[in-house]
Amino acid sequence: xKRSYTxxxxxxxxFFVISFITNILGPIIPDIIKSFNLSLTLAGFLPFAxxxxxxxxxxxxxxxxxKYREKRIILWAFLLAFLGSILFATFPNYKVAIFSLFIIxxxxxxLQVAINPLLxxxxxxxxxxxxxxxxxxxxxxxxxxSPHVYSYLVVNLRTSSNQNNLLFSLLSxxxxxxxxWVSLYWLFTIITLIMLVFILIVKLPKVSLKxxxxxxxxxxxxxxxxxxxxxxxxxxIFAYVGSEQGVANWISKFLLDYHGFEPQTTGANTVSYFWGxxxxxxxxxLILLKFMDSRKVLIIFAGSAIVSFxxxxxxxxxxxxxxxxxxxxxxxxxxxIIFSLALNSVKExxxxxxxxxxxxxxxxxxxxxxxxxxxxxxxxRLGMMIIFLTLGYILSIGFxxxxxxxxxxxxxxxxxxxLN
Numbered sequence: 216x217k218r219s220y221t222x223x224x225x226x227x228x229x230f231f232v233i234s235f236i237t238n239i240l241g242p243i244i245p246d247i248i249k250s251f252n253l254s255l256t257l258a259g260f261l262p263f264a265x266x267x268x269x270x271x272x273x274x275x276x277x278x279x280x281x282k283y284r285e286k287r288i289i290l291w292a293f294l295l296a297f298l299g300s301i302l303f304a305t306f307p308n309y310k311v312a313i314f315s316l317f318i319i320x321x322x323x324x325x326l327q328v329a330i331n332p333l334l335x336x337x338x339x340x341x342x343x344x345x346x347x348x349x350x351x352x353x354x355x356x357x358x359x360x361s362p363h364v365y366s367y368l369v370v371n372l373r374t375s376s377n378q379n380n381l382l383f384s385l386l387s388x389x390x391x392x393x394x395x396w397v398s399l400y401w402l403f404t405i406i407t408l409i410m411l412v413f414i415l416i417v418k419l420p421k422v423s424l425k426x427x428x429x430x431x432x433x434x435x436x437x438x439x440x441x442x443x444x445x446x447x448x449x450x451x452i453f454a455y456v457g458s459e460q461g462v463a464n465w466i467s468k469f470l471l472d473y474h475g476f477e478p479q480t481t482g483a484n485t486v487s488y489f490w491g492x493x494x495x496x497x498x499x500x501l502i503l504l505k506f507m508d509s510r511k512v513l514i515i516f517a518g519s520a521i522v523s524f525x526x527x528x529x530x531x532x533x534x535x536x537x538x539x540x541x542x543x544x545x546x547x548x549x550x551x552i553i554f555s556l557a558l559n560s561v562k563e564x565x566x567x568x569x570x571x572x573x574x575x576x577x578x579x580x581x582x583x584x585x586x587x588x589x590x591x592x593x594x595x596r597l598g599m600m601i602i603f604l605t606l607g608y609i610l611s612i613g614f615x616x617x618x619x620x621x622x623x624x625x626x627x628x629x630x631x632x633x634l635n
Contacts, residue, residue, distance in 0.1 A: 218337065218338055218339045218342075219337050219420065220338075221417075222333070222337035222417070222419065222420065223334065223337050223338045223346060225413065225417060226330050226333060226334045226337065226350070227349065227350055227353045228410075228413075229289070229326060229330055229410070230330070230350045230351075230353045230354045230357075231353050231354070231356070231357040232357070232406060232407070232410060233323050233326055233327065233354065233357075234353075234354040234355070234356075234357035234358045234361075235357040235358075235360065235361045235364075235406070236296065236300075236319060236323065236361075236403055236406075236407075237265070237323055237358075238357075238358040238361060238463065238490060239361045239362070239365060239399060240261060240262050240265065240316075240464055241362075241460075241463040241464040241465070241466060241467060241486045242361075242362040242365050242366075242467055242478065242482060242483040242486045242487075243365060243396050243399065244258055244261065244464060244465070244467060244468055245467050245468045245471050245478035245482065246369075246394075246396040246478060246479070247261065247312070247396070248468070250307075250393065250394045250396070251308070251309045251312075253309065254587075254591050255468075255586075255587035255588070255590035255591045255595060255598070256584070256587045256588045256590075256591045257309070257587075258468075258587055259583050259584035259585070259586065259587025259588060260313060260584060260587075261312060261313070261316060262316075262460055262464050262579060262580060262583040262584070263580040263581065263583065263584045264312075264313045264314075264316040264317045264320065264580075265316040265317065265319065265320035265323075265579075265580070266320060266456070266460065266576055266577055266578075266579035266580035267317070267320070267577055267580040268317050268318075268319075268320030268321040268323070268324050269320065269323075269324045269327075269573065269574065269576035269577060269579070269580075270574050270576070270577035270580065271321070271324075272321050272324040272325060272328075273324055273327075273328060273570055273573035273574045273576065274436060274567075274570040274571070274573075274574060276288065276324055276325045276327075276328035276329070277328050277570050279325070280328055280329050280332075284421070285329045285330070285332070285333050285419055286414065286419045288325050288328075288329045289325075289326060289329050289330070289414050289419075290411065290414050290415065291322075291325060292321075292322040292323070292325035292326045292329070293322065293326075293407050293410045293411045293414060294322070294411060295318050295319065295321055295322035295325070296318075296319050296322035296323065296403070296407040297404060297407035297408055297411060298318060299314075299315040299316065299317075299318035299319035299322065300315070300319060300400050300401075300403035300404040300407055301400075301404045302314070302315045302318070303315035303316075303397070303400045304389070304397055304400035304401045304403075304404055307391075307394055307397045307400075315400075319403075324573075324576075327573065328570075328573070331347075333419065333420070334346055334347065334350065336420050336421075337420055348497070348501065351494075351497055351551075352494055352497065352498075354494075355490055355491070355493060355494025355495075355497065356494060358487075358490030358491075358493070358494070359487050359488075359490045359491035359494065360487075361487075362483040362484065362486045362487035362490075363483070363484075363487055364399070364402070365396065365399055365479070365483055366479055366480055366483045366484070368386070368395070368396075368398045368399060368402070369395045369396055369398070369479050370479060370480070371383055372386060372387060372390065372392075372395040372398060386398045386401060389401060435567045436567050436570070436571060439561075439567060439568055439571060440571070442561070444557075444560050444561065445557075445561070445568065445571060447612075447615075448553065448556070448557035448560065448572065448612075449571060449572065449574075449575045450575070450608065451553045451557070451575075451608065451609060451612050452550075452553055452554065452557070452572045452573075452575035452576070452578065453575040453577065453578035453581075454578060454605040454606075454608045454609050455546075455549045455550055455553055455578070455605075455609055456550075456575065456576045456577075456578040456579040456582075457578030457579060457581060457582030457583075457605050458520075458546065458549075458578075458582070458602050458605040458606055458609070459493075459546055459550075459579065460578075460579035460582065460583050461579075461582040461583050461586050461599070461601065461602050461605070462489070462524070462539070462542060462543070462546075462599070462602060463486060463489055463490070463543075464583045465583065465586055465587075465590075465595065465598075465599055466482065466485055466486050466489060466539050467482030467483065467485070467486055468482075468595065469528070469535070469595055469596070469599065470482050470485060470532075470535060470536075470539075472595055473532075473535075473595075473596065474532035474535060476532070476536075481536070485536055485539055485540065488539075488540035488543070489539055489540045489542070489543035490543060491540070491543075492540045492541065492543045492544035492547075493543035493544060493546050493547045494547070495544065495547070496516075496543070496544040496545065496546070496547025496548065497547045497548065497551075499547070500512065500516070500547055500548030500551070500552075503515075503548075504548075504552075505625050506625055509552045509555065509556060510552075510556070510612075510613040510614075510616055511613065512548055512552060513548065513549065513552045513553070513556075513609070513610075513612060513613040514610060514613035514614070516545050516546075516547070516548050516549060517545070517549065517606055517609045517610035517612075517613065518610060519545045520542055520545035520546060520549075520606050520609075521603060521606050521607070521610070523538050523541045523542045523544075523545055524538070524542045524602055524603070524606065525603075526538035527539045527541075527542055528596055528599050528600070529596075549609055553609070553612060554569075554572060556612065556616050556618050557572055559618035559619055560616065560617070560618045560619060561619075562619065578605075582601065582602075582605065585598070585601055586598040586599055586601055586602075589601065
């Protein structure tokens with residue numbers, strides 16, 4: 216079909232919204248703990264509620280897309296995100312937060328499954344790789360921006376001089392002073408409502424799924440789970456998302472507890488730089504993958520992440536402010552390399568395998584929860600040391616993986632000078 220740049224831009228916007236909503240939990244966790252008087256374990260259930268939805272919905276979403284098509288699924292997804300956001304904004308308490316985050320997470324999981332084939336068709340297959348990279352940059356940019364929006368809203372809502380501003384005047388009427396961070400969920404409510412209207416108006420192209428994009432029946436998934444390679448890469452994605460969310464969700468609380476940094480300013484900025492450098496690292500990763508085997512790149516970045524994270528949790532306050540974002544930079548290539556190694560390690564059923572790998576995103580639910588639980592029993596620092604185990608497993612993938620197809624690299628030939 217003819218390429219539609221309007222639809223491509225809309226898909227980039229959807230990627231932005233997914234990231235903007237998904238990765239805000241880390242900066243606001245200290246506020247939620249304080250507002251609801253939570254233990255670290257109870258706070259860990261917040262990302263658990265959000266990311267466990269990926270475990271429930273990744274494979275079923277693929278089946279729903281095949282039956283009801285992309286536009287309907289995207290509309291349902293934004294409707295769920297809207298309902299979850301307005302529910303939490305209207306009734307801000309811990310139990311409602313758990314339920315709302317699960318609903319929002321379900322919507323985000325449905326969106327992730329629906330928009331990638333749509334991007335391939337709208338932007339043209341020959342540009343799919345480039346558009347996918349741009350989409351990831353947009354995704355990372357939103358993760359960088361959302362903590363700054365949180366800081367801006369919370370800090371300015373406290374200032375009486377801003378009451379003449381229409382935005383802050385409206386928010387001050389619906390957001391109690393002691394829980395000003397809830398203003399974010401009123402913002403999410405507005406954003407998801409606008410996206411619902413956009414999707415209703417825009418005509419989306421019809422997508423013909425390739426054989427390797429189709430989800431497949433339950434029997435195929437059951438057979439894949441009998442394959443040891445599938446299990447090993449499932450654990451790999453589980454370990455990566457667990458590492459990413461385990462660090463991002465506890466950075467601000469760690470900086471508050473061990474170094475006394477204000478969560479709404481320094482903590483939020485550090486989380487923002489974590490996501491910002493993770494995004495920039497993708498660009499370096501793209502270059503390195505043109506010249507090096509992906510397994511070697513994974514070993515370098517995973518090893519560097521372990522070293523950087525060690526400085527982050529055992530170093531001085533200044534070291535922590537530098538090392539946490541640097542750890543994000545080291546995370547940058549892990550998802551794409553692990554995912555590609557996994558798909559290149561099996562001969563068939565790539566669509567079903569992709570659904571299984573996306574289900575492994577539940578690592579983002581379980582690892583932060585375990586960190587909080589250990590943090591309550593012992594200390595947050597000891598809890599965050601679990602990340603060394605997940606990063607160690609990711610490092611091991613670079614040594615034992617044997618893909619059927621390796622990434623193509625540019626070989627630099629040495630020029631020989633002949634002297635006569």
